[in-house]
Amino acid sequence: xxxxxxGGNSTVRGNTIIRxxxxxxxxxxxxxxxxxxxxxxxxxxxxxxxxxxxxxxxxSNPVDPTERSLRELVALSPNPMALFDRDSRYLAVSRSWExxxxxxxxxxxGRLHAEAHPELSTHIRDAHARVLAGESVTSDGDAVIxxxxxxxxxxxxxxxxxxxxxxEPAGLVVSIEDLSSVHRLEAAIVDREVAxxxxxxxxATGIVSIAPNGKVQRWNHAYRKLAGRHAAPTGETIQSLIHxxxxxxxxxxxxxxxxxxxxxSSVRCRHLAADGTTVWVQQxxxxxxxx
Numbered sequence: 001x002x003x004x005x006x007g008g009n010s011t012v013r014g015n016t017i018i019r020x021x022x023x024x025x026x027x028x029x030x031x032x033x034x035x036x037x038x039x040x041x042x043x044x045x046x047x048x049x050x051x052x053x054x055x056x057x058x059x060s061n062p063v064d065p066t067e068r069s070l071r072e073l074v075a076l077s078p079n080p081m082a083l084f085d086r087d088s089r090y091l092a093v094s095r096s097w098e099x100x101x102x103x104x105x106x107x108x109x110g111r112l113h114a115e116a117h118p119e120l121s122t123h124i125r126d127a128h129a130r131v132l133a134g135e136s137v138t139s140d141g142d143a144v145i146x147x148x149x150x151x152x153x154x155x156x157x158x159x160x161x162x163x164x165x166x167x168e169p170a171g172l173v174v175s176i177e178d179l180s181s182v183h184r185l186e187a188a189i190v191d192r193e194v195a196x197x198x199x200x201x202x203x204a205t206g207i208v209s210i211a212p213n214g215k216v217q218r219w220n221h222a223y224r225k226l227a228g229r230h231a232a233p234t235g236e237t238i239q240s241l242i243h244x245x246x247x248x249x250x251x252x253x254x255x256x257x258x259x260x261x262x263x264x265s266s267v268r269c270r271h272l273a274a275d276g277t278t279v280w281v282q283q284x285x286x287x288x289x290x291x
Contacts, residue, residue, distance in 0.1 A: 064163040067091070070173065080154070080176040083161070088113040088128050091171065100178065101144065101152060117144070131158045131172040141179060154178050206281070210254065214238045226281070228274040243270035243278060250283070257287045 067083075071092040074083045080097040082090060090108040102108055102116060113128070114120050127137045138157040154176040160169035200207055206223030210216055216233040223229065227241075242250050246269040253265050266284045273279050 064170075066161065066164050067170070070161055074173070077175075080178060082108075082113075082174050083171065084113060084128075084174070085171040086132055086169070088172075090116070096178075097176070101154075101176065127158060128172060131160050132169050134160055134169055136160070152178065153182075208241065210238055214254075216241065226273075227271055227279060230274075241271055243272060246270050250285075253285050257285055 074081045074092040077094040081094045083092040093108050136159045156176045158174045163170045206226045208219045214237045216236040270278045
């Protein structure tokens with residue numbers, strides 16, 4: 001099975017070569033014996049000895065150092081951050097981004113941003129396009145609905161990144177300041193203010209709001225009807241509402257509340273209507289606090 005070229009006292013017996021008094025053993029190759037081509041001469045560039053493939057693309061296009069550094073920075077960030085290529089495809093994400101902004105849509109790396117967030121607004125898509133054109137874009141706050149249907153709110157910034165030696169942006173880096181809890185609190189305050197205003201205006205009992213300086217801030221529909229007042233106060237004070245003979249008692253109660261509060265108090269007194277007539281009322285006083 002072996003062919004040995006050369007002279008001398010060498011003989012071949014199977015896999016054994018005998019040269020004088022020296023005996024050598026050769027292992028039979030899995031390749032066809034007699035093929036003189038080296039592994040580098042094979043058409044597919046594979047080594048017959050090792051069986052490993054040499055990928056020309058991997059050897060000639062190593063990962064850009066800038067991209068490698070950004071991937072590490074984003075992956076280790078404690079804040080929501082993501083690294084995208086020019087197609088807005090995820091290259092790296094932080095844990096907080098994947099946990100709070102991706103919902104249960106699965107791993108993000110390798111996926112398009114629009115695929116992970118099909119509800120992505122035109123505003124966000126346009127912002128990505130501006131960044132890929134070389135612009136840095138920020139937003140004071142945008143609402144995002146995650147794939148799980150959870151509404152989140154955040155202030156974000158997006159900047160282009162470039163590979164070493166290149167002038168064109170290779171993608172963008174997006175970071176988010178999660179303001180969801182602040183936004184929910186603000187919304188709750190607004191809802192509370194709306195509820196308080198609705199209650200104030202629609203209450204069947206006349207209500208008057210008086211500032212610490214004694215000026216009337218507002219009154220509701222029921223009080224306007226009771227005292228024949230205008231739609232809104234026009235400079236009235238507590239003196240212009242209360243009968244002079246009852247004013248000292250009422251002022252004492254009001255001052256007590258303005259100095260730090262006190263129990264809800266009720267007193268019978270006379271209010272002055274817009275036409276000068278007197279209206280007897282059972283008046284209660286309590287302190288109002290800002291929401």
